[in-house]
Amino acid sequence: MSRRVRHRRPGKLLVIMAGGALAAACGGPGTDTSQTAPQTGTTTTSLSAAPTCGTAPITVNAYFETGFPMPKALTTEFAKQYPNVKWNIREDQFAVITQNAPRVLADDPPDLMRLPQVSELVKDNLLKNLDGYATAFGWDKWPPSQLQQLRLGPGGRPRGEGSLYAMGLNFSMTGVFYNKKLAAKIGMSAPPATLAELDDALAKAKQAGITPIMQFNGGATGGLAFPLQDLMASYGPAAPINDWIFQKQGATIDTATNLTATQHLEKWIKAGYFQKDVNAVDYATMMSRFIGGDGLFMFDGDWESGNLDKQMAGNAGFFLMPPAQQGGKRAAMSAPLTYGISAKAKNADCAAFFLNWVATNDKARDIAVEVGGSHPMGLADAHMPAVQPGTVTESTLAAGAQIGKDNGAMDFIANATGAIYAKSWTPQLQKLVAGQQTPEGLLKSVQTDYQSQVGGS
Amino acid sequence: MAAQPTAGRSRRERRPARAGLRTSRLVGWLFVAPALAFYAVFVLRPILLTLQYSLYEWDGIGPSSWVGLGNYGAVFTDPDLFDAVLNAVKLIAFFSAIPVLLGLAIASTIRRIAASRLALVARTVIFLPQVIPLVAAGIAWSWLLSSTGVINQLLTRLGLGGVTRAWLGDFSTALPAVGVIGAWVLLGLCTLLLLAGMSKIDPALYEAARMDGAGPIREFVSITVPSLRQEIGVCVTVTVIAALATFDIVYIATQGGPGNATMVPGLEIYYLAFSEREVGMASALAVVLMVLVLACSLPIQWLTRDRSS
Known part of the structure; x- marks a missing residue:
C-alpha cells in the first residue's frame, strides 16, 4: 500500500507544480477591480436637484450591525413615512463586518452599509463619493468636525480632508462614567474639574477599598487606550493627535505631552487604580462589573448612556475628561456611527436620501437620541428631543455641545491604521500593565509600527 | 481453416475482456470522481491559490504587485x-x-x-x-x-x-x-x-x-x-x-x-x-x-x- 502511494507522489507533485505555474501565468490576483475602478469610486456625482426615493416601489438592500436596535428603528420609521420603500436588511457582528467589508462591497454590494475604518475601502474604490449628495442636501453647512473623519484624500490618504465617502447615523462621544453612590461615599460631590481633582478622587476611592477605575484590557481589546487618549488630550492639544490618526505627513505620537500622559497612566497602574485582572477583562465583563457597582469610574462612550439609564437608573453620571490645567479646553474621542453607500449600489440615491432624512427629520432625530443614546448629525440648532433631567443621556448630550464649543473632537488612536490597535496599542498596553514596557518604549514602539504600516500601505 | 475460428473466437473473447477491464476502470474512476472533484476544488485549489497569493503583495481586493519571495x-x-x-x-x-x-x-x-x-x-x-x-x-x-x-x-x-x-x-x-x-x-x-x-x-x-x-x-x-x-x-x-x-x-x-x-x-x-x-x-x-x-x-x-x- 505504502509503495503504491510513493509511486504516485511524483505525479501529484507534477500536478501541483503545473497548477502553480498555471496560476502564476494567469497574472496576479485582484487585478480585475483596478480596471473598472475609474468608473466607480473616483467620479463625483453631480446632481441638479436633491435625489429622492421616488414613488415607485423600491427595495433597498442594507447591511447592519447586530445588537444595535437604532438602524432598524430608523428604517422602520422611514418605511412608515415612505411606504414605497421596502428594506431588505442583513445583520452581522461588527467583527464580521470588519472582516468582510471589502469583499461584500466588491461582490454583493448593499445600498447602505455599516462600515469599519474606511481608508482601505476608499483606496480600493469600493465606496461612493458623496460630495454630490453633500452639496445637494446641504451637508456642507453642518459643523465641519462632524464629517471630518469621513473625508479622505485621493487613494484614501490622508484622512480628515478631501471628499466625503461616508455618513454618520449619529455621533458618539467618550468620557468618564461614574457611580454616584460610590462617589458620595468618598465625598465627591461634583465631577472633577481638573486632572489633579480626578487623581484625588482615585486615591480616595483606593483608600476606601473601592476599585477606582473599572476598565477592559483583555484579549485583543486594549481598553486602556481610552484613558490613555483622554490623558493625552488632557495634557496636550487634540489637533496633533488627530493629525497622527489621519496619517498626515510627519505626524508622530511620540511627543513630550503624550509621554507625560503615558507616564501618568503608568502611575495609575502602579497605584493599583485598575482591577488586578484588567488584562483578562473584556468589554462585557467591564460593563457587568460597573453596572454591578464594582467600580467608581469607567472610561467609555455614550453608546452606553441608554443602557446605563435603564440598568443604573439615577446612579450613573458622566463627565468629560478634565484638563490638566484649571479652565483648560476639553477634548473627547468622538466619532460618527459610520455608514456608507457602495460604489456599485443600485439604489444609491434612495440610500443618500435616507441618510439625509436621519439627520433632518424630527422623528428620526428623536430615535437617534432615544434608541441610539448619542447626538444626531446635522445642523447645530436642529430639533432635539426632550431628555429627562438627571439622566446620563442628558449629561452626554451636554458634553457633546461642550466638545463642539471647544473644538475638541478627536478620532480614536486605535483607528490610525487597520492594524495599529490589534498589533500595537493592545499588546503594548497589556505589557505596560504587566510592567514589561515603559511609557517611553510604548510610544516609540507604536510609532515604529505606525511608520512601517503607513509607509508600507 | 480449423484454426481460424479458434483464433477468431479467442480474439473475440479477448476483446470483451479488455473492454470489461476498461469499463471497470472507468466505473472505478466514476466512483472516485465526486470525492476527487471535491478534493481538487476544496483542497488542492486553495493550496495552489495560497501558493500563488504568497508571491504577491495584495490587500484582497485592489491590484496586486509581484514580490517574489x-x-x-x-x-x-x-x-x-x-x-x-x-x-x-x-x-x-x-x-x-x-x-x-x-x-x-x-x-x-x-x-x-x-x-x-x-x-x-x-x-x-x-x-x-x-x-x-x-x-x-x-x-x-x-x-x-x-x-x-x-x-x-x-x-x-x-x-x-x-x-x-x-x-x-x-x-x-x-x-x-x-x-x-x-x-x-x-x-x-x-x-x-x-x-x-x-x-x-x-x-x-x-x-x-x-x-x-x-x-x-x-x-x-x-x-x-x-x-x-x-x-x-x-x-x-x-x-x-x-x-x-x-x-x-x-x-x-x-x-x-x-x-x-x-x-x-x-x-x-x-x-x-x-x-x-x-x-x-x-x-x-x-x-x-x-x-x-x-x-x-x-x-x-x-x-x-x-x-x-
Whole structure:
C-alpha cells in the first residue's frame, strides 16, 4: 500500500507544480477591480436637484450591525413615512463586518452599509463619493468636525480632508462614567474639574477599598487606550493627535505631552487604580462589573448612556475628561456611527436620501437620541428631543455641545491604521500593565509600527 | 481453416475482456470522481491559490504587485511571527506530551478494570471533551480560569489564595493555561485510540511475562508500549498537528493576548488576512506553517511506522 502511494507522489507533485505555474501565468490576483475602478469610486456625482426615493416601489438592500436596535428603528420609521420603500436588511457582528467589508462591497454590494475604518475601502474604490449628495442636501453647512473623519484624500490618504465617502447615523462621544453612590461615599460631590481633582478622587476611592477605575484590557481589546487618549488630550492639544490618526505627513505620537500622559497612566497602574485582572477583562465583563457597582469610574462612550439609564437608573453620571490645567479646553474621542453607500449600489440615491432624512427629520432625530443614546448629525440648532433631567443621556448630550464649543473632537488612536490597535496599542498596553514596557518604549514602539504600516500601505 | 475460428473466437473473447477491464476502470474512476472533484476544488485549489497569493503583495481586493519571495523573507525576519511559531512549538508539550503520556496511563488503568461498569463511565467521561465543540470548550475554560472562576475559588478554599490570578490574562501563565485547555480536549482522543490498540494485544504475551515474574510496570514498558507503537504514532501526529495549527482555542480564550503571549501562527494568519489585509503575507505564513507541520509529522510517521510490513 505504502509503495503504491510513493509511486504516485511524483505525479501529484507534477500536478501541483503545473497548477502553480498555471496560476502564476494567469497574472496576479485582484487585478480585475483596478480596471473598472475609474468608473466607480473616483467620479463625483453631480446632481441638479436633491435625489429622492421616488414613488415607485423600491427595495433597498442594507447591511447592519447586530445588537444595535437604532438602524432598524430608523428604517422602520422611514418605511412608515415612505411606504414605497421596502428594506431588505442583513445583520452581522461588527467583527464580521470588519472582516468582510471589502469583499461584500466588491461582490454583493448593499445600498447602505455599516462600515469599519474606511481608508482601505476608499483606496480600493469600493465606496461612493458623496460630495454630490453633500452639496445637494446641504451637508456642507453642518459643523465641519462632524464629517471630518469621513473625508479622505485621493487613494484614501490622508484622512480628515478631501471628499466625503461616508455618513454618520449619529455621533458618539467618550468620557468618564461614574457611580454616584460610590462617589458620595468618598465625598465627591461634583465631577472633577481638573486632572489633579480626578487623581484625588482615585486615591480616595483606593483608600476606601473601592476599585477606582473599572476598565477592559483583555484579549485583543486594549481598553486602556481610552484613558490613555483622554490623558493625552488632557495634557496636550487634540489637533496633533488627530493629525497622527489621519496619517498626515510627519505626524508622530511620540511627543513630550503624550509621554507625560503615558507616564501618568503608568502611575495609575502602579497605584493599583485598575482591577488586578484588567488584562483578562473584556468589554462585557467591564460593563457587568460597573453596572454591578464594582467600580467608581469607567472610561467609555455614550453608546452606553441608554443602557446605563435603564440598568443604573439615577446612579450613573458622566463627565468629560478634565484638563490638566484649571479652565483648560476639553477634548473627547468622538466619532460618527459610520455608514456608507457602495460604489456599485443600485439604489444609491434612495440610500443618500435616507441618510439625509436621519439627520433632518424630527422623528428620526428623536430615535437617534432615544434608541441610539448619542447626538444626531446635522445642523447645530436642529430639533432635539426632550431628555429627562438627571439622566446620563442628558449629561452626554451636554458634553457633546461642550466638545463642539471647544473644538475638541478627536478620532480614536486605535483607528490610525487597520492594524495599529490589534498589533500595537493592545499588546503594548497589556505589557505596560504587566510592567514589561515603559511609557517611553510604548510610544516609540507604536510609532515604529505606525511608520512601517503607513509607509508600507 | 480449423484454426481460424479458434483464433477468431479467442480474439473475440479477448476483446470483451479488455473492454470489461476498461469499463471497470472507468466505473472505478466514476466512483472516485465526486470525492476527487471535491478534493481538487476544496483542497488542492486553495493550496495552489495560497501558493500563488504568497508571491504577491495584495490587500484582497485592489491590484496586486509581484514580490517574489519577499513575503517569505518577511516571515522569517519578523520577530513577532517567529515568537508565534515558538509559542506553537511550546504548545506541543501540552497538546502532545500530556495527552499521550497521561492517555497511556489512563488507558492501561481502564484496561485493568475493563469488565467493570466504572471503565465504561471513565471512558465516556474522558472522551466527552472530544465531542464538545472547541469554541464551547474555550468559553467554558475561560470562565473556569477567570479571576473569580472555579479554579481560583478552589485554590482559595485550599488556602492557596496567594497564587490565584487571572490565568489567561497573566503573561507567565496564559500560554500554559491555553495548553491545559488543549490537553483536556485531546486527552480523550488519545486515551480511546490507545485503549483500542491495547485490546488488540495478544493476552498470551502478558501471561508469558507474568510467568517470567514481570510486574505491572514491567508489563507496561515491555509489552504494552512497544505493541502500541502505531497507535502512539497516530496520537503524536494528530496532537502535534493540533498544537502547531491551533486556532479556535486561542481565539476564544485569549485572542493572542496578553501582549502576544499566546499568539500562534494560525491566529497570526487570520489577523494578517482579515484585519491587516495583508493577504500575501498571510498566505506566505500559511505555506510556512504547512511545511512546518509536514516537517514535524512526517518524521513521526517514519519513526513509528510498522517495520514488519
